[in-house]
Amino acid sequence: MNAAPSGPQAFIMLGAGGHAKVLLSLAIACGMQVQGVCDPGLKRSGVVMWRGVRVLGGDDALEQLDCTDVGLINGVGQVVGSSLRQAIYERAVGMGFRFPVLVHPGAIVDASAVLADGVQVMAGVIIQPDVSVGANTIVNTSASVDHDCSVGAHVHIAPGATLCGNVQVADCSFIGAGATVIQGLAIGEYAVVGAGAVMVRNLPARSILLGQAARSRTVSDE
Known part of the structure; x- marks a missing residue:
């Protein structure tokens, strides 16, 4: 799989936190041109440059950009109980912007993966x-997704997590760092597999798994 995105060759970063730092490094490794960053916090602080990239303003800066000329990089990380990353993505898509697929050169992605x-x-x-991964999903550092897994949209697979073969992951779920999901299992919408947990049975929607025991609870999608 080619790590370089197609379409626009100039890109704008949304957000300037830790996740954005990692994505900027990824973009540079792929030879991409990141021309600016939009971040409300930097704008309020009067910062004009971030890690060598020009600060364009807050979220409102998107209204001044031509969606046919630039692509966007969603630098907002995925946090349990927050839908901010999803909201930013969906707002920008509604304005006509596109978000490229980003694959670090140090990742291994089979050609049949979608x-x-x-x-x-x-x-x-x-x-x-034969893995499929939905829109706006993060597969984070050193995670492993084995054959025939289906991962929904707006999912975060945290660093070091392992999905064995044929795992079904519904939209907006979160798989914590170092977690392991045994083959053939299903994870429901907004469910959370805690860091280091070993999942050995299906996890219902809006449930959380800590250690070896699943505890039902409501996971906010607001």
Whole structure:
């Protein structure tokens, strides 16, 4: 799979936190031109440059950009209980912007894998044959997604997590750092697999798994 995105050759970063730092490094490794960053916090602070990239303003700066000339990089990380990353993505898509698929050169992605718009694949990731990954999903550093897995949109697979073969992950779920999901299982919408947990049975929507025991609870989607 080619790590370089197609379409616009100039890109704008949305957000300037830790996740954005990693994505900027990924973009540079792919030879991409990141021409600016939009971040409300930087704008309020009067910062004009961020890591060598010009600060364009807050979220309102998108209204001054031509969606046919630039692509966007969603630098807002995925946090349990927050839909901010999803909201930013959907607002920008509604304005006509596109988010490229980003694959770090140090990742291994089988040619048969299908990655939707805005998927971000970090360094050290392995994605095996016939995997599908939905829009705006993060497959974070050194995570592993084995054959025939189906991962929905707006999902975060955290660093070092392992999905064995034929795992079904519904939209907006979160798989914590170092977690392991045994083959053939299903994870429901907005469900959370805690860091280091080993999942050995299906996890219902809006449930959280800590250690070996699943505890039902409401996970906010607001």
